[in-house]
Amino acid sequence: MARTTDGNGTPVPQRLLAAATRLFAEQGYDRTSVQEIVEAAGVTKGALYHYFGSKEDLLQEVYSRVLRLQQERLDAFADADAPVEERLRDAAADVVVTTIENLDDASIFFRSMHHLSPEKNKRVRAERRRYHERFRALIEEGQKSGVFSSATPADLVVDYHFGSVHHLSTWYRPDGPLSPEQVAGHLADLLLRALRP
Amino acid sequence: MARTTDGNGTPVPQRLLAAATRLFAEQGYDRTSVQEIVEAAGVTKGALYHYFGSKEDLLQEVYSRVLRLQQERLDAFADADAPVEERLRDAAADVVVTTIENLDDASIFFRSMHHLSPEKNKRVRAERRRYHERFRALIEEGQKSGVFSSATPADLVVDYHFGSVHHLSTWYRPDGPLSPEQVAGHLADLLLRALRP
Amino acid sequence: MARTTDGNGTPVPQRLLAAATRLFAEQGYDRTSVQEIVEAAGVTKGALYHYFGSKEDLLQEVYSRVLRLQQERLDAFADADAPVEERLRDAAADVVVTTIENLDDASIFFRSMHHLSPEKNKRVRAERRRYHERFRALIEEGQKSGVFSSATPADLVVDYHFGSVHHLSTWYRPDGPLSPEQVAGHLADLLLRALRP
Amino acid sequence: MARTTDGNGTPVPQRLLAAATRLFAEQGYDRTSVQEIVEAAGVTKGALYHYFGSKEDLLQEVYSRVLRLQQERLDAFADADAPVEERLRDAAADVVVTTIENLDDASIFFRSMHHLSPEKNKRVRAERRRYHERFRALIEEGQKSGVFSSATPADLVVDYHFGSVHHLSTWYRPDGPLSPEQVAGHLADLLLRALRP
DNA sequence: TATGAATGAGGCTTCATTCAT
């Protein structure tokens, strides 16, 4: 407790990160000023720079959070003990639900990568690649065992599905007619149907 | 003729638009300064403000170009005289090819919408909606006539496919293993397979 | 005439440079803010950055001016048609007069070198070295022909004299008892007397 | 003892002063942040402000140290029991050796005086004046007794010599060809030769 | 004796746009 939480009980760094995430998603990284962030978090600029080396570090933090979360979930589903079509379906649906539940993170993720410095960008790309490959491996597994069609290269199938995930932040609205789970179910269905032999 | 083309024969406004398109795609709209644009186009700031009212107008111009082009092509394919599955397939493949052939336009389109003023943004959204609805109508037509499955709402199917189009600018590289037509073929296949009853 | 001189007839870049020179000499480079400079010059910050790329460029400009001036004068005296002791004496006295007449430039020169970026610093050092060597050549010429003592290495003699030039900005006051020419005469005398065989 | 020396046996205040001296000499006073100093000394900011009232106090401490040391040495040589030319020669050589042995102190001394507050600056000037006068008295003594030429005002001679001392921090390198004693010998020679009647 | 979070003022720089020519 005490000083690090002044006001509402949440530690300053987390307050800053939450404010930055919301503002980056709403207005874009470049359009969000440090001043707006600190005002939204109820601290001063000095405090921000006490915890984060730069505005870009805040962005990097968002990326780390997203990457870690998604990779963990994918690993859990992919390693499960179930038929490959079930594992793929669960993983494909889960990434949709998780993305919708963190839609701010997602819009930032897909729209602000070029705002990261080249070296941080490279690190992020490397982690995404790892994620992509894990997902692709699932598809290839099914293709080899014949439960999935091999008509389309697995790489392309991955990009097909992730295109739709990426796109969610463009059209999904929490007050729309479909729940996250329903959307996830439909998108996973489409993927699996496209893969039918 | 004459002064408006100084140097290489292309009129100044087009030179400016070409320079802006490339730079916006490479660096993002906010990261591109008016100074950079005029330098890349080989003119001065005065010239830019002679032809365009503001930096945002250049962006708006890119949007107009993309929207007009895609709508024209979609209309042509959708109105063709052919079975619905063929019309959908052709339209779905064509938007992929056209997008790849104008990848700079596409990255700008999907990434810079929030840089347009609210009113211009609204106009763009309206036109996209029109495009979306024309595409959706094709799918609904097939669903009604039974050639497509009705398991997934047509709206969602549209977003599924356009997610993958949107995503192209993230992963497609001209020097990659697949030609634009091959990619288009695969993505259209995936869509139609997902729609099999 | 016209816009570039608004106010008092001197072009803006020169006004800025004059203001910066005075302020850098009075307060030091780091203690002088860009704000102070533009206020003293009667322009806005934007104008400064229209003409100079950075605060450091202003400093670099002072260095260029000093180096060019001193090198020209040394070359003129060293190349004259006169006995070496006369050429050395004239050169040694002249650098004192010139330094006193540009005392602001001189204090900046000797005190602010470490504020230049490494690469600019290197360039300045190279030019100073050239100056040093021209001066040393004069002394060596006299040592070889026997009119100067060879007891002290010529390099050290150069540094001995330039130490006193460097030091002028520390103690010389225009309202003191000695005119620039008198000081110059005395310091040149000291040098030549120290070199008597 | 105990906590004040944590780590390597040197008391905290001295560690701070040593770190500050090195950093001020390397980068200049303004370019050195309190953060850098405490990091170099291996302590925290709180510790620095426990021992020193401000960053400026650290600078003031360097000045005190230099002034005390040089004055003590000059007094010793000037008060010795020897002919005036020998006393002057020894004093002139000694200040060179001492300066070279404390080159960091010297660069700070000559370059950072304007960073002291007006009142501290005044105190330092007064002490330097006292030093200057003691040195000048030696020269005047020799001039009166006829062993030194009176062609140049004694004040100017002092400044001539101290210019070269001041200048040492600009050009002297420990790995150069001359030892401190050799440089001192040469510079003292030059002074005495210049004073030959 | 020492910590380190937090402040608040100020620093340098960038930039879209205007306007006299």
Place this chain on the structure above:
DNA sequence: TATGAATGAAGCCTCATTCAT
């Protein structure tokens, strides 16, 4: 039709110092 000097607001970041613990 075009120039480019100049503006003015805003942006990111640094830093010496304080203070509750």
